[in-house]
Amino acid sequence: MILASSLAEKLTLPVMQAPMFLISGPDMVVNACRAGIIGSFPTQNARTPEILDQWLSEISNRLAQQQISTPWAVNLITHPTYARGKDDFEMILKHKPPIVITALGSPAALVEEVHNYGGIVLADVINPSYAKKAAAAKVDGLVLVSTGAGGHTGYLSPFVFVQEIRKFWQGLIVLGGGIGSGKAVLAAQAMGADIAYLGTRFIPTHESLCQTEYKQMVVDSCSDDVVVSDAITGVKANWLRQSLINGGYNPDKMPSAANINFASAAGAENKRWKDIWAAGQGVASSTEIQTISEIVATLSEEYQSSLTNLLDKQKHSAQPLNTEELQ
Numbered sequence: 021m022i023l024a025s026s027l028a029e030k031l032t033l034p035v036m037q038a039p040m041f042l043i044s045g046p047d048m049v050v051n052a053c054r055a056g057i058i059g060s061f062p063t064q065n066a067r068t069p070e071i072l073d074q075w076l077s078e079i080s081n082r083l084a085q086q087q088i089s090t091p092w093a094v095n096l097i098t099h100p101t102y103a104r105g106k107d108d109f110e111m112i113l114k115h116k117p118p119i120v121i122t123a124l125g126s127p128a129a130l131v132e133e134v135h136n137y138g139g140i141v142l143a144d145v146i147n148p149s150y151a152k153k154a155a156a157a158k159v160d161g162l163v164l165v166s167t168g169a170g171g172h173t174g175y176l177s178p179f180v181f182v183q184e185i186r187k188f189w190q191g192l193i194v195l196g197g198g199i200g201s202g203k204a205v206l207a208a209q210a211m212g213a214d215i216a217y218l219g220t221r222f223i224p225t226h227e228s229l230c231q232t233e234y235k236q237m238v239v240d241s242c243s244d245d246v247v248v249s250d251a252i253t254g255v256k257a258n259w260l261r262q263s264l265i266n267g268g269y270n271p272d273k274m275p276s277a278a279n280i281n282f283a284s285a286a287g288a289e290n291k292r293w294k295d296i297w298a299a300g301q302g303v304a305s306s307t308e309i310q311t312i313s314e315i316v317a318t319l320s321e322e323y324q325s326s327l328t329n330l331l332d333k334q335k336h337s338a339q340p341l342n343t344e345e346l347q
């Protein structure tokens with residue numbers, strides 16, 4: 021069993037490529053792991069449990085063949101309306117991915133079974149009360165989704181969120197929401213998180229399953245072009261302004277909340293996300309369509325140089341104050 025407390029030590033950079041509906045699949049997971057960060061995908065990206073079965077085998081086999089030991093993750097919707105929840109979980113138990121990330125519902129029903137096969141469970145939460153419930157369910161880590169995140173978003177400032185959670189939780193914290201540079205990864209650690217959770221930064225990649233127009237719209241956008249609304253799925257999510265316009269919406273006058281229903285990955289939910297493109301406030305971090313490995317190399321350089329700068333600053337500020345100079 022991997023230990024949540026030493027997860028970051030297994031990585032070249034403390035980063036997880038976050039699960040993204042209609043975006044992340046086997047190629048993204050394998051190449052993220054090859055680059056030394058955690059790769060992940062949501063089970064509903066495989067259109068049926070049978071395809072999920074194939075994807076999980078493929079990922080395990082490709083990682084084994086390439087002798088890659090970086091942990092990887094599967095994301096499961098635990099909302100009661102997600103019709104495939106039970107079937108997908110059976111596939112998880114069959115293939116034993118090292119990490120299971122629960123979203124949009126309680127992790128309680130699956131923690132014990134994942135622990136029994138040697139996996140760990142991380143719960144995606146958007147506020148301290150959900151975090152406390154997940155902690156009570158004995159999860160191994162909390163994924164704090166804060167404001168600005170792509171797809172279903174949080175609403176709390178990451179500064180507030182991490183600090184409050186650290187008052188009662190000493191375990192693993194993964195922090196997401198607008199993180200798109202190595203500097204921001206370092207900042208997440210400085211705040212008290214262990215691993216940064218990056219979704220939007222990996223949309224414009226060759227490994228991404230979406231169409232080129234979507235990737236290009238992310239590259240061409242900045243935070244002004246990201247609109248938060250619960251009109252599409254019933255849950256507050258961040259969407260690209262131009263895709264809302266293309267889909268017949270007025271981004272400045274979005275309708276009221278839709279009904280929450282994650283019943284079918286292949287049905288209405290799929291169609292909504294196919295036509296209206298999700299992305300977070302950090303879109304401007306991407307300036308071209310790249311490979312995962314190129315992005316991880318850039319993030320690593322940015323992380324190292326900002327760490328060096330900080331240490332330099334600290335060295336200078338550690339000099340005793342010369343009061344004579346001030347007089």
Ligand SMILES: Cc1cc2nc3c(=O)[nH]c(=O)nc-3n(C[C@H](O)[C@H](O)[C@H](O)COP(=O)(O)O)c2cc1C
Pocket residue numbers: 038039040041042043062095122123144165168169170171172196197198199217218219220221297298299300301302
């Ligand atoms: C296009 C897109 C699809 C997403 N789909 C899922 C999903 O299926 N399951 C999930 O738990 N989170 C999903 N998310 C949220 C991400 O896992 C993560 O919380 C978010 O991307 C982090 O913020 P960032 O986009 O600012 O990096 C999605 C995000 C995006 C951008």
